[in-house]
Amino acid sequence: MRWLRSHLVLILGLLVLVYTFIPIAIVVMMSFNQLPSEQSKIYKWNSFTFNNWLHPCADPSMCQALGRSVEIGLLATFAATVLGTLAAFALVRHQFVGRSSTNVLIFLPMAAPEIVMGSSLLALFVATGFAGQLGFGTILIAHIMFCLSFVVVTVRSRLAGLSDTLEQAAMDLYATPNQTFWRVTFPLVFPGILGAALLSFSLSFDDFIITNLNAGTTTTFPMYVWGVSRKTIPMQINVVGTVMLIISVVIVVGGEVRSRRRMRALADPHEVRADSVVAAAGARSSAGALDAV
Amino acid sequence: MSETVRKKGAIGYILLAPALLWLVLFFLIPFYSLVATSLFNADGSDFRGYTVVYEWSNYTNAIKEYYPQILRSLKYGAIATFLCLILGYILAYAIAFKSGRWKNLMLVLVIAPFFTSFLVRTLSWKLILADDGVVVNTLQFLHILGANGHLLYTPFAVVMGLTYNFLPFMVLPLFASIDKIDYRLIEASNDLYANPVVGFFKVTWPLSLPGVVSGTLLTFIPAVGDYINDQLLGNTQTRMIGNTIQSLFTEANDYPAASALSVILMLMIVALVVGYVKRAGTEDLL
Amino acid sequence: MSHLAEHTEAPAEGIATGGLELRGLTKEFATFTAVDNLDLDVPSGSFFALLGPSGCGKTTTLRMVAGLETPTAGTIRLGERDITNDKPYRRPVNTVFQNYALFPHLDIFENVAFGPRRRKTGNVDAEVNAMLELVELGNQARKKPAQLSGGQQQRVALARALINKPEVLLLDEPLGALDLKLRRQMQIELKRIQDEVDTTFIHVTHDQEEAMTMADTIAVMNAGLIEQMGAPDELYENPRTTFVANFLGQSNLISGTIRGRDGDMTSVDMQGIAVTVPQERTHAAGDRGWVGIRPEKVLIGHEGEALDAPGNTIPGGVVTDVSFVGVSTQYLVRMAWGQELQVFEQNTGRRRLFRPGDQVELSWRPVYAFLLDHDQAAAAGAQLESV
Numbered sequence: 001m002r003w004l005r006s007h008l009v010l011i012l013g014l015l016v017l018v019y020t021f022i023p024i025a026i027v028v029m030m031s032f033n034q035l036p037s038e039q040s041k042i043y044k045w046n047s048f049t050f051n052n053w054l055h056p057c058a059d060p061s062m063c064q065a066l067g068r069s070v071e072i073g074l075l076a077t078f079a080a081t082v083l084g085t086l087a088a089f090a091l092v093r094h095q096f097v098g099r100s101s102t103n104v105l106i107f108l109p110m111a112a113p114e115i116v117m118g119s120s121l122l123a124l125f126v127a128t129g130f131a132g133q134l135g136f137g138t139i140l141i142a143h144i145m146f147c148l149s150f151v152v153v154t155v156r157s158r159l160a161g162l163s164d165t166l167e168q169a170a171m172d173l174y175a176t177p178n179q180t181f182w183r184v185t186f187p188l189v190f191p192g193i194l195g196a197a198l199l200s201f202s203l204s205f206d207d208f209i210i211t212n213l214n215a216g217t218t219t220t221f222p223m224y225v226w227g228v229s230r231k232t233i234p235m236q237i238n239v240v241g242t243v244m245l246i247i248s249v250v251i252v253v254g255g256e257v258r259s260r261r262r263m264r265a266l267a268d269p270h271e272v273r274a275d276s277v278v279a280a281a282g283a284r285s286s287a288g289a290l291d292a293v
Numbered sequence: 294m295s296e297t298v299r300k301k302g303a304i305g306y307i308l309l310a311p312a313l314l315w316l317v318l319f320f321l322i323p324f325y326s327l328v329a330t331s332l333f334n335a336d337g338s339d340f341r342g343y344t345v346v347y348e349w350s351n352y353t354n355a356i357k358e359y360y361p362q363i364l365r366s367l368k369y370g371a372i373a374t375f376l377c378l379i380l381g382y383i384l385a386y387a388i389a390f391k392s393g394r395w396k397n398l399m400l401v402l403v404i405a406p407f408f409t410s411f412l413v414r415t416l417s418w419k420l421i422l423a424d425d426g427v428v429v430n431t432l433q434f435l436h437i438l439g440a441n442g443h444l445l446y447t448p449f450a451v452v453m454g455l456t457y458n459f460l461p462f463m464v465l466p467l468f469a470s471i472d473k474i475d476y477r478l479i480e481a482s483n484d485l486y487a488n489p490v491v492g493f494f495k496v497t498w499p500l501s502l503p504g505v506v507s508g509t510l511l512t513f514i515p516a517v518g519d520y521i522n523d524q525l526l527g528n529t530q531t532r533m534i535g536n537t538i539q540s541l542f543t544e545a546n547d548y549p550a551a552s553a554l555s556v557i558l559m560l561m562i563v564a565l566v567v568g569y570v571k572r573a574g575t576e577d578l579l
Numbered sequence: 580m581s582h583l584a585e586h587t588e589a590p591a592e593g594i595a596t597g598g599l600e601l602r603g604l605t606k607e608f609a610t611f612t613a614v615d616n617l618d619l620d621v622p623s624g625s626f627f628a629l630l631g632p633s634g635c636g637k638t639t640t641l642r643m644v645a646g647l648e649t650p651t652a653g654t655i656r657l658g659e660r661d662i663t664n665d666k667p668y669r670r671p672v673n674t675v676f677q678n679y680a681l682f683p684h685l686d687i688f689e690n691v692a693f694g695p696r697r698r699k700t701g702n703v704d705a706e707v708n709a710m711l712e713l714v715e716l717g718n719q720a721r722k723k724p725a726q727l728s729g730g731q732q733q734r735v736a737l738a739r740a741l742i743n744k745p746e747v748l749l750l751d752e753p754l755g756a757l758d759l760k761l762r763r764q765m766q767i768e769l770k771r772i773q774d775e776v777d778t779t780f781i782h783v784t785h786d787q788e789e790a791m792t793m794a795d796t797i798a799v800m801n802a803g804l805i806e807q808m809g810a811p812d813e814l815y816e817n818p819r820t821t822f823v824a825n826f827l828g829q830s831n832l833i834s835g836t837i838r839g840r841d842g843d844m845t846s847v848d849m850q851g852i853a854v855t856v857p858q859e860r861t862h863a864a865g866d867r868g869w870v871g872i873r874p875e876k877v878l879i880g881h882e883g884e885a886l887d888a889p890g891n892t893i894p895g896g897v898v899t900d901v902s903f904v905g906v907s908t909q910y911l912v913r914m915a916w917g918q919e920l921q922v923f924e925q926n927t928g929r930r931r932l933f934r935p936g937d938q939v940e941l942s943w944r945p946v947y948a949f950l951l952d953h954d955q956a957a958a959a960g961a962q963l964e965s966v
Contacts, residue, residue, distance in 0.1 A: 013387020016380050017402055020460060023417035024406040030420070043419050087312035094305025102313065109320055111510065111566055113518025115535045116559045119542055120323035123552055127326045145319040148312050168647050169680035171667040173739065174697040183693075187684045206411050208521060209535075213542060225412040229525060233416065241413035248408035252401050 024245060031238035043233055052235045059234050065224035066240060072136070072220065073204040076143035081197045083144070084151025085189075091152070092159045109149045117146060118210035125214065134216030142210050147200040154199060158192025198251065205244075324559070331552035348549065355553040359537055363557070366534040369448070370517035373455035374463075377512050378505070380456070381463035382471075385504075386497075389471040400468070407461050415454055415525050422450050422526070446528045454522035459515060463508040470504020471497070510569060514562050534558055598623035598779055599644065599747055604653035606639050613639040615803035617653070621747075621781060621796075626773050628794035629783045632826070632962070636803040637783045641749050644781070645674045657746055668697070673740035674749040678756065679732045681724035687711070687735050688720040694743040710742045713772075730761050737769075741776060748773075750782045754789065766792050787827045791815065799823050801960065815873075819862045821951050824871050826960035831877070831920045832869040832951065845950060850916045854891050860949035867953035874921040876947040879910060882938050891948075894940040896920070898933045908932050912939060 034049035057063040121142050125131060170180040208222040215223060225237050331351050388399045421428055422444040432438040444450055482492040520535030534554060541551035599621040606614040614636040621627045629637040642648035644655060646667030655663045662670050681690050691710055695703045711717045714734040724732055733753060740748055754762045770793050773780045784790050790797050791811040798808040807814055807823045818824035821832060835849035844855040849870050882894060895915035902909040910922040910933060933939060
């Protein structure tokens with residue numbers, strides 16, 4: 001009973017965690033599901049099969065939509081990451097007028113409801129006469145727009161955490177400003193830029209509301225799922241969902257493992273032994289004294 | 294010794310320009326178009342100019358006709374946000390203080406599910422809450438739900454979907470805030486005779502408020518404007534403002550009304566954000 | 580400036596420095612002046628310490644020499660060359676930063692190789708290896724900074740700077756982050772290395788013991804100005820301002836009126852007692868002054884006990900506090916005029932310690948006393964704690 005009380009919060013926390021995983025477990029499970037018939041509209045477990053995994057593109061329009069999403073994702077990520085990184089540098093390292101307004105302008109897309117952003121873009125395209133040309137281009141424009149803010153925030157926080165003492169040290173060591181940037185600043189900001197790019201891609205890939213309003217006849221993966229949600233749902237969408245999950249978990253866990261491995265090197269047993277032996281020998285002559293450090 | 298001294302000169306503007314330009318062109322100006330479409334003659338355009346006719350009737354009509362949806366969206370959004378706050382706080386607290394060396398792993402586990410497609414995982418809820426599913430059966434067994442009770446296609450399902458999908462938006466800011474709290478403060482409060490409950494309300498909760506506020510904002514705002522959860526998990530009685538705007542745009546092609554509703558929604562949000570900014574300043578936004 | 584501070588005199592003609600020369604160096608920020616019209620000469624090849632409390636401007640001065648801060652006015656010359664406006668990467672000056680500033684994304688080898696690689700000098704690999712051997716980190720070359728201990732990081736920072744054979748090496752409180760024992764060892768090490776490479780070291784610190792241990796010359800800085808500059812023992816035994824007297828070690832400062840200056844002694848009426856102070860240690864203008872005497876120079880004895888200091892006996896003291904510090908005992912003695920004087924006596928075991936309430940008399944040999952200007956604050960430079 002006492003054990004329960006003292007661990008209550010942890011148990012509750014784990015329960016919440018389980019809650020977040022149940023739908024995912026179902027996605028994975030359903031990727032192995034066999035629908036009773038081609039036309040079945042009921043979304044329910046039927047029987048086990050590897051079929052969905054073996055024939056992921058059974059519905060060619062799904063794979064087409066998937067391809068579209070990846071294309072747009074990559075392009076939007078590239079553009080948003082470049083533009084956003086430049087802006088982050090400006091925010092952290094440079095002086096300019098109108099800082100407050102800029103902060104608000106960058107913040108708003110993160111807080112504005114997607115329906116408003118999507119519909120306003122649609123209104124713009126209609127008003128400027130592009131109503132008949134909705135498609136790949138307009139989707140791309142929209143995606144870059146809403147990814148920008150997230151890139152700026154991510155890179156900015158990484159950059160702000162970088163002490164400029166390191167850059168001063170580089171200049172003290174004969175590096176010109178150009179060399180300082182490429183050899184010290186950029187490598188240290190890069191993890192932030194990478195994270196921003198990954199975030200950007202997943203936002204773009206998964207977007208529905210804004211995309212749907214501005215897509216015209218082009219179809220992305222989320223639009224495809226929406227389309228089939230009222231009809232027969234091919235289980236292959238769960239295959240895609242599972243694959244996405246696996247890829248992202250691998251990336252994130254991989255990064256985690258790498259940093260843990262580096263932490264472990266700090267506690268290298270060989271190091272520890274050497275240090276303690278030498279510390280004991282600390283009181284000797286100055287030549288020997290250096291070994292104690 | 295030195296804090297970052299920002300460099301002066303034109304280069305700051307040059308770096309900032311592309312991103313800002315993009316946002317102005319594709320965020321601010323569209324919003325103007327939205328307002329214009331809702332207020333002015335909808336036959337106009339940015340090229341030919343709008344006939345400046347203040348069609349306030351678009352707004353009054355929209356509110357008159359759709360206020361149930363507006364209120365409903367606010368209600369569902371509020372309930373979902375509240376549930377997210379409870380669940381999210383427990384989770385954030387557990388990860389921050391009770392997870393020891395598993396902290397980073399647990400954080401990953403919190404975020405991981407949300408890398409699956411939003412739509413695909415919302416579909417899973419269809420299965421979970423299905424009439425012949427485990428959940429409904431159990432609840433019927435416990436007589437919490439009547440023999441003919443449904444969970445799917447009810448407001449309950451919509452709110453459940455909203456809560457589930459926006460949970461990370463609450464957990465992450467909350468975690469960031471709670472993690473910063475020095476646990477020794479809580480220990481100090483215990484040393485000064487506060488039991489855990491009192492300690493929570495007097496120490497932990499006040500210190501975590503910034504995270505609570507930003508988590509609440511980041512959850513409530515998208516929740517109110519969402520329509521996917523409602524479309525997939527609700528019924529015709531649960532239509533939210535998002536659905537309405539969506540269908541007005543794509544089905545009824547009633548751009549003025551749709552725009553008016555969008556503007557109303559945006560104004561409500563801006564009011565919230567302004568209220569927040571007045572208290573906390575703009576640097577904390579990002 | 581409200582207190583008296585002396586600018587360092589320019590060196591006498593004929594002494595070649597070839598070293599670092601600061602003239603009229605000033606740095607003003609929006610709300611205050613960090614460095615105020617500083618003149619300084621650092622002899623080439625010496626170990627020079629810039630000593631002072633936090634905020635006195637020593638780090639700002641250092642950064643101006645490094646080129647990381649632009650002076651508001653004044654010049655910096657290195658030998659023949661005016662480097663005042665040179666960028667840091669164009670100066671033959673290197674810095675060991677307070678928190679080492681090692682590049683976290685590069686391993687030790689690349690950190691040390693950074694400077695040579697930028698300058699594209701000779702055989703980088705061989706030089707780096709030689710330098711790592713010098714600081715005894717040869718087998719850690721491929722580790723990242725985060726994997727090393729504080730002391731090791733310190734040595735990497737040093738190696739990274741020294742490998743460029745700078746004309747001047749600047750050290751910004753480099754030992755601050757180390758624990759006591761380590762710090763002592765590193766002080767000795769730095770001195771040894773400086774001897775070996777024969778480069779001018781400028782060491783900025785707030786720790787007066789550290790400065791006195793390591794430096795050939797110390798400049799005591801206060802509020803943007805140099806109070807006094809000279810060899811450690813000179814500064815310690817013959818301080819010219821109350822700030823220096825209190826900042827280096829501790830001093831008793833007793834108010835007195837100057838009676839006359841004859842020969843090589845100044846006579847002072849100190850609270851009714853006639854004492855003398857050597858002329859060369861008299862730094863008071865006007866007719867009043869602070870008689871200064873270091874606590875370890877004060878002799879303490881029972882009333883009437885014969886002390887080794889004829890002529891300078893001050894009776895009427897009562898012991899108010901006794902602190903046994905192992906090596907010595909520190910007494911606080913309240914004198915007849917109300918002031919408490921500090922007396923440090925080495926625990927030679929010759930006689931038992933005094934106890935609070937004991938009646939004692941104090942004495943010191945006149946050659947150890949000094950006289951400071953009465954306009955200066957008696958508490959200037961006194962620190963709350965020592966080491």
